[in-house]
Structure formats: structure tokens, C-alpha cells
Amino acid sequence: MQDPASSQHAPADASAGPGGSASGPTPPSGGVFVARSQVMDGADLARATRRMAHEVIERNHGVSSVVVVGLYRGGARFGEQLAAALSEIEGVSVPVGVLDVSFYRDDIALRRVVPQAVTEVPVDLTGKVVVLADDVLFTGRTVRAALDALNDHGRPRAVQLAVLIDRGHRELPIRPDYVGKNLPTRRDERVEVGPDGVVIGERVPIAGEGRP
């Protein structure tokens, strides 16, 4: 196919990467991730998740109408863990879904956007309290897209936002309700969240990889 872009779609998909919603003039795509420092380990993440679960329960006086929806990709695992913590603490099963927001992004025309997972929302969200879960909150554009996407699955009574890392640099009036850790960063840095913790670093271009 007459398509020079297809070969570079993997690195270009910065938004779905662990850095959160990268966008704006310098999406740090391509190259390799070089870790600089670890800011949380796996146990820290588990403790933060558990503390946020308690906050969700406190704020909503239980979990009776709570549905957790993780934002693919980084928020999917966090959503599962948050829902598991809620279920364990309250002793009832909390429904959990996963949302891929590709079709609702505001930059579809500007770069190559490819959905990485099939959206799975287990219940009609009308009347529910939806807790959106994401690993890294950055520009807020992914969350904006998620709010639009949620609308197509019903009309929730309220939507709350839980993030493991808030790294700042918001481009939209969006703020989280539950935060694992506030992490001041430079815009060009990368934040990677994995099962073993949170690492801050940067993308370093590989010689010869740069395109004209």
C-alpha cells in the first residue's frame, strides 16, 4: 500500500503508551525509553491503590452503585486492581470494565490513532457512579475523550477520576478525585507505570531512526 506511515505506527501511538495522554507539540515518540529514577515500587503502588479504594468507599458511602472503568492501556490493570480492592474491602463484587477511547480522541486527523483493545463495559452505566481509572494523568485529553465515550454507554449519575500518577501539564480543565502520587515532571519526560512500580525517564532517539 502507498503508505509510508504504516511502518511507524507503533512508536507513534504515544497516547496509549504508559506516559499517559501525550500530545501537543513534542510527543516523545520513537527512540528508546531510558529510566532515570524509580519513584514508587510495586508495594507502594499496592498501598496507594488500597488507600484510594478506601477514599472511593468513604466518598460514595459504600460501593453499591460504583462501577470501575479502566482506560486502556495503562488504566486497565489499575482499574482491575482498584475494583478488586473495593470488592475485598466491602465484600461485594464491584463491576469493572475497560474503555478504549480511540474513536473519541481529538487528534484523529492529526496523527495515526489505532485502537489497541475492544471496549468492554459490563453494565448499563445509567444511574451509576463511574470511577474512571488511569495510570498517568497528563494533558487530560484522554480523560476528555473518555467522558464522551462513557456517554454512549448510558448516563452515569456521577463520574469520578482515579489516577495512580498526576504528572501535571494539564491542557483542559480536568482534575482527579483520587490521586496515588503527585509527581512534578518536565513536559518532555516520560513516566512509565508497570507492575514493579513507577519509573521516570526520557525517550532517547536512536541514531539513524530519525526521519527527515
Place this chain on the structure above:
Amino acid sequence: MRHLLGITHLQRADVEEILAVADSFAEVTRRSIPKVPALRGRTIVLGFFEDSTRTRVSFETAAKRLSADTVSFSSSGTSVSKGESLRDTALTLQAIGADCLVVRHASSGAPWQLARWLERTCVVNAGDGAHEHPTQALLDCWTLTRKLGPLDGMHLVIVGDVAHSRVARSNVAAFTLLGADVTVVAPRTLLAADIESWARAPGSVKTSDDLDRALASADAVYLLRMQLERQHEALVPSLREYTERFGLTRRRLDQLAERVAVLHPGPMNRGVEIAPEAADDPRSLILSQVEAGVNVRMAVLFLTLGGQHAVEGVAGE
């Protein structure tokens, strides 16, 4: 993707990506309001220079579910009938602001020519002459892989008028690209000479005139439409004889193993290439194919139009 012209120009990874994106659109289709804002404000022109119902309706539905605006025209009742050249028509559509031209044309290669002329408008081939019909092949691949699993090592039998069929050419390329071994069964007069060259690694293609033998080891049978309008060319002695030797008759259906899927691109000539009982049999995936068509075309439109106005030369030519 800048354009979707044919399967010939795709790699296996491209096909698999389109099929995976179609999974996401299948989820959208299952919703009570099956619509997403992905292509809001984009204009898709459906230029059908040759008759079509299902492909056109399928593309139009796909475009509308992506929130794109659609403009539809056919060669009759437009300036084409006044003698305007294809190039002038295409440049006019581009100047009007068409972001995408979905084109069906009786001349093989017309979409390639259009893609060369158009700088800002992407081209999606909806069938050109006896050459390619890539979205049909993609929706068939989606239907088969989602029902039967990966095609690697599967034996698929394509039966019918291969010589005049763009569906056969695209499907042989797509099925073999995904690893299937294809047997094309047809009367000699309806076989194409260069059929071996249609296959893509890692699959293979061979020809036969013995349908019963081919069906004995088949995982799926794909019946092509007998092009009745070509009957005057006397390529088969009679339709009854054709049905007897190359149709999926009641007798063949009864002998067909339970696991064998039956496909047909439509429109069907019931009683010619396919018995009515076969079309309505539980093994028939014919209506699933039609459903798949919308999801796969949504994926194709989304992937061709997405990134079209890239700021950093992402999709630069």
C-alpha cells in the same frame, strides 16, 4: 494507510490490524446507539460508476456510524453521462472538499489511477473491473477468522467464475496471506491463466475441476456468483450442467462435514451456484458476512482517514 487500493499491496500485519480494528467497531455496532464521533466533519464521497447495492449501502452505513458526511453519486444523472473524464470528475470532487473517495468502477485499475491524481483525497477501492475488491476480501477474512480461528493451514475452497471475479482475486490473495491453502474449483473456461500468481506467502493456491474431492478436505467453501449476464459468451454449456458439477447442491450439502463453513459474497443465484437449503443452513455464514462488512469498512475508513492531516509529516508521501 493513505489509500486502500487492493490486497496485493498489503502486508499480513496491515490485514491483521484492519481486522483487529474491526473488532473494536463490532463492539460499537452492538451498542444501542451504534455511532462514534471519530470522523466528524469529514466528507466521504461514494462514487459508484457501476451498479451496486450492498457494497454501497454497507459503505454508507459505515461512514455514517463514524459520523462522517456522505455524498453519493452514480454515473447516470451526473456530468459523467455528459462525457466528463474520470480525472476531471475526481479533481472536481477533491476541490469540493472530499476527504475520501470510495470508488467502484468497471475499469480495472481505475482506483490506482485516481490515487495518482488526487493529492488530498484518499481512495478506497470498492471494486474495479475484474481486478480487486479488497473490502470484500477483508470482511470475508474477518468472518472466517472470528468464526473458525486463525487461517494458518486451513483449506479453503473457492468455486465458480474465477475468470471474471474481482472477489476471487482479492480473496485468494488475502486468504493465502493469512496462511490458508486455497483450492480454486471451476470449469476450465472460467479459470484465470495467472491464478498461481495471486497467492501470497505463506499460503498456496491450486486449481481443480473436481468439487466433491476438494470439499472432502475443506474447512470452508466460498461460492462465487455465477454471472448470468455472461451466459451469452457460452463459457458453460448450460446452467443445469454447471449446477450439477460446480454448485453447492442439496446432495453436496448433505455430504458436507459439520464444521465446514459456507460463504457467498452475494447477490446469490439460489438454485444455480448454491441450493436454497445451503444458503439457509446453520453452516452458512452469508448473513454474518454482510454484518461483518459494515464493521470492516468502518475500520478501513477510520484507518485511511485517520492521520490524514498529520502536522509532522506523519503520512507524508
